[in-house]
Amino acid sequence: MVNTRRNGWSVAADAMAIGLALLWLAPLIFGLLMSFRPQAAPISSGNIFFGCQSDLSDQQQALIDEREAGRSITFAGCTVTRSNYDAAWSLTNGQWPRFFLNSLIFVVGTLAVQVVTVTMAAYAFARMRFFGRNVLLFALLLQLMVPTGLLIIQNFATIRRFGLLDTHWALMLPYWGSAFGVLLLRQTFRQVPYELEEAARIDGANLAQVLTNVYMPLSVPAYIAFALVSISSHWNEVLWPLIVTRTDTARTLTVGLSLLYENSDTGANYGLIMAGTILVVAPLVGMFMLFQRRFIESFASSGIK
Amino acid sequence: MVCHVPYHFLPISARFFHPARPIFPKVFFMEATAHPLDRPRTVAVRRPIFTHALPYLLIAPTFFLVFIFTLWPAIRTVYDSFFIFFPGRNPRPPEFVGLQNYADLFDQSHPIVSDFVQILTNTLIFTVGTVIFSIPIALLLALLLNRRIRGLGIWRFATFYPALLPAVGAASFWAFLYGNQLGLINTILTSFGLQGQNWTGDPDLVLGAITVQNIWKQAGYYMIFYLAGLQSIPRDIYEAADLDGAGYFQQLRYLTLPLLRRTTLFLLVVAFTFGFQTVEQLEALRGGLTNQRGNLLLYYIFQRRTDPRNWGYLNAMTVILAGLVLIFTVANFVFFERREDERG
Numbered sequence: 001m002v003n004t005r006r007n008g009w010s011v012a013a014d015a016m017a018i019g020l021a022l023l024w025l026a027p028l029i030f031g032l033l034m035s036f037r038p039q040a041a042p043i044s045s046g047n048i049f050f051g052c053q054s055d056l057s058d059q060q061q062a063l064i065d066e067r068e069a070g071r072s073i074t075f076a077g078c079t080v081t082r083s084n085y086d087a088a089w090s091l092t093n094g095q096w097p098r099f100f101l102n103s104l105i106f107v108v109g110t111l112a113v114q115v116v117t118v119t120m121a122a123y124a125f126a127r128m129r130f131f132g133r134n135v136l137l138f139a140l141l142l143q144l145m146v147p148t149g150l151l152i153i154q155n156f157a158t159i160r161r162f163g164l165l166d167t168h169w170a171l172m173l174p175y176w177g178s179a180f181g182v183l184l185l186r187q188t189f190r191q192v193p194y195e196l197e198e199a200a201r202i203d204g205a206n207l208a209q210v211l212t213n214v215y216m217p218l219s220v221p222a223y224i225a226f227a228l229v230s231i232s233s234h235w236n237e238v239l240w241p242l243i244v245t246r247t248d249t250a251r252t253l254t255v256g257l258s259l260l261y262e263n264s265d266t267g268a269n270y271g272l273i274m275a276g277t278i279l280v281v282a283p284l285v286g287m288f289m290l291f292q293r294r295f296i297e298s299f300a301s302s303g304i305k
Numbered sequence: 306m307v308c309h310v311p312y313h314f315l316p317i318s319a320r321f322f323h324p325a326r327p328i329f330p331k332v333f334f335m336e337a338t339a340h341p342l343d344r345p346r347t348v349a350v351r352r353p354i355f356t357h358a359l360p361y362l363l364i365a366p367t368f369f370l371v372f373i374f375t376l377w378p379a380i381r382t383v384y385d386s387f388f389i390f391f392p393g394r395n396p397r398p399p400e401f402v403g404l405q406n407y408a409d410l411f412d413q414s415h416p417i418v419s420d421f422v423q424i425l426t427n428t429l430i431f432t433v434g435t436v437i438f439s440i441p442i443a444l445l446l447a448l449l450l451n452r453r454i455r456g457l458g459i460w461r462f463a464t465f466y467p468a469l470l471p472a473v474g475a476a477s478f479w480a481f482l483y484g485n486q487l488g489l490i491n492t493i494l495t496s497f498g499l500q501g502q503n504w505t506g507d508p509d510l511v512l513g514a515i516t517v518q519n520i521w522k523q524a525g526y527y528m529i530f531y532l533a534g535l536q537s538i539p540r541d542i543y544e545a546a547d548l549d550g551a552g553y554f555q556q557l558r559y560l561t562l563p564l565l566r567r568t569t570l571f572l573l574v575v576a577f578t579f580g581f582q583t584v585e586q587l588e589a590l591r592g593g594l595t596n597q598r599g600n601l602l603l604y605y606i607f608q609r610r611t612d613p614r615n616w617g618y619l620n621a622m623t624v625i626l627a628g629l630v631l632i633f634t635v636a637n638f639v640f641f642e643r644r645e646d647e648r649g
Contacts, residue, residue: 009553010452017449021463024525027478028466030489034481117366124363136364143375145634146627149582150603153610153619154378154385177370207359236471238585239607254471258588261477270481270488277477281470288469292458296465296529 035274084275122185143179386620432580447531468526476586511599534568577633
């Protein structure tokens with residue numbers, strides 16, 4: 001399919017690819033531009049980029065200079081400010097660092113427990129024979145058909161009955177058992193040569209040692225795929241954290257972003273909202289840029305978000 | 306009774322009463338067929354209970370969690386959907402009403418759930434609309450970005466990054482684009498002398514606006530799978546087709562698309578499953594919630610969760626939603642597997 005000949009078609013296809021990519025990129029670019037604009041310089045026709053003063057009155061300019069003093073730089077008639085980020089930061093009583101920490105606890109705590117539970121179950125399903133194995137595996141796989149995300153009402157009642165509302169446990173518990181992870185690692189473990197386990201057993205290794213010294217090192221790519229999928233889906237989770245958190249103790253970044261909508265009664269203060277959004281998405285997009293190739297391979301091989 | 310017959314001389318059924326019986330006889334847990342990895346045992350070892358219980362102990366944590374948070378709630382959802390609940394000052398026990406809750410959902414003059422039919426229609430339009438546009442766009446993007454272009458990584462990132470954003474974050478970019486007064490699209494439209502629209506406030510436009518936003522978010526994610534599919538097709542098939550004089554579009558029609566059919570089936574299943582669950586963008590694009598013309602089923606359930614009188618209805622709605630996911634998943638399989646049989 002890779003066409004090495006340069007002809008009219010291939011130039012047209014290049015142009016189309018770049019055009020579509022720019023179209024897809026536009027919301028991010030304009031969001032970024034918006035987040036650095038002074039609030040006193042609203043976008044208007046012919047002025048959709050930075051707060052360039054071409055059509056601002058002297059009065060508006062004076063307002064910008066006054067409000068953005070010390071937070072902005074102006075060059076060539078354009079003002080770039082960080083006041084939106086300051087405002088987004090302080091809007092939720094300066095709780096962003098806490099939300100960030102909560103998101104981190106949620107994501108890391110979920111992944112850490114998942115790795116343990118999933119490894120154990122995957123080994124049992126891959127290498128042990130026991131009564132009812134296929135029935136139990138099928139029961140687990142029902143989770144793929146009826147996603148946990150649909151059962152928010154009943155799960156909320158369960159969490160409330162456990163008395164765990166508004167804790168980190170409430171966020172993490174439903175995600176600790178992962179049928180998808182079991183399936184992924186079971187496939188990987190089955191490809192590990194059994195002779196390696198046998199050799200380790202003869203050397204006196206117990207099950208825990210066999211898992212940590214034979215199976216896990218040989219399945220690192222599968223673990224990375226699972227980790228990336230797990231991290232990105234839980235970092236982006238909104239509905240469940242919104243339901244089980246009521247105070248700032250366990251709220252995640254995405255809940256903070258939702259609060260931004262509820263608390264900002266200014267209506268169309270998009271600069272503020274864009275700044276808040278960028279604060280939320282920056283960690284994951286940054287991580288993606290670091291591990292781009294890995295990320296794409298992982299998503300392609302796993303298929304579940 | 307003291308039995309002097311050695312344990313292994315007894316028939317299996319009688320061994321149960323033997324005093325030397327292991328607590329968990331092997332026959333209870335092991336399958337009868339021989340496993341290739343089993344080596345013949347020369348010495349009869351009485352294995353400790355732990356060995357027989359080990360696989361169950363290993364899967365216990367996962368199974369327990371999946372049971373508590375998926376299997377049991379799924380059963381409870383169906384069960385609770387047959388009841389009406391009377392909480393409040395003087396609570397009464399729930400009353401069994403059979404399918405009355407489901408009937409009420411489709412009763413458009415019902416005081417609590419009169420919106421349901423509208424919401425269900427919205428959800429179907431939103432999901433089907435997202436799928437039928439985002440998958441062809443994903444294929445187009447994959448075909449375009451599976452070539453040698455300068456800065457390929459940047460262009461792939463440009464189309465993939467929306468999948469990494471939280472749904473509410475992705476939607477807040479679009480809240481700015483769609484904004485009524487100071488939104489970007491309207492600003493550009495007015496600068497060309499056109500009339501701006503209230504994209505998320507107008508009841509006729511809001512569902513389309515939400516769908517377009519979701520297509521933008523999902524297409525790059527599905528593109529990844531098409532890219533992986535394209536790269537797994539052996540190059541020499543195309544060389545053979547080239548020799549036979551097949552043009553690009555003939556190759557696309559007769560080679561690429563049939564070879565990507567498995568990927569497409571997979572993507573259809575994934576896309577429908579996600580489509581019914583993608584509602585968080587409504588947190589940001591709230592304009593459509595005013596008269597329920599832009600609301601979606603899972604978000605509707607989420608909004609009504611705080612009133613315990615709705616409990617029966619909420620469970621009935623969840624059953625319908627899960628049923629839709631299952632129907633679309635199974636339908637995709639049936640449709641595609643049948644086509645495969647026809648081709649031989």
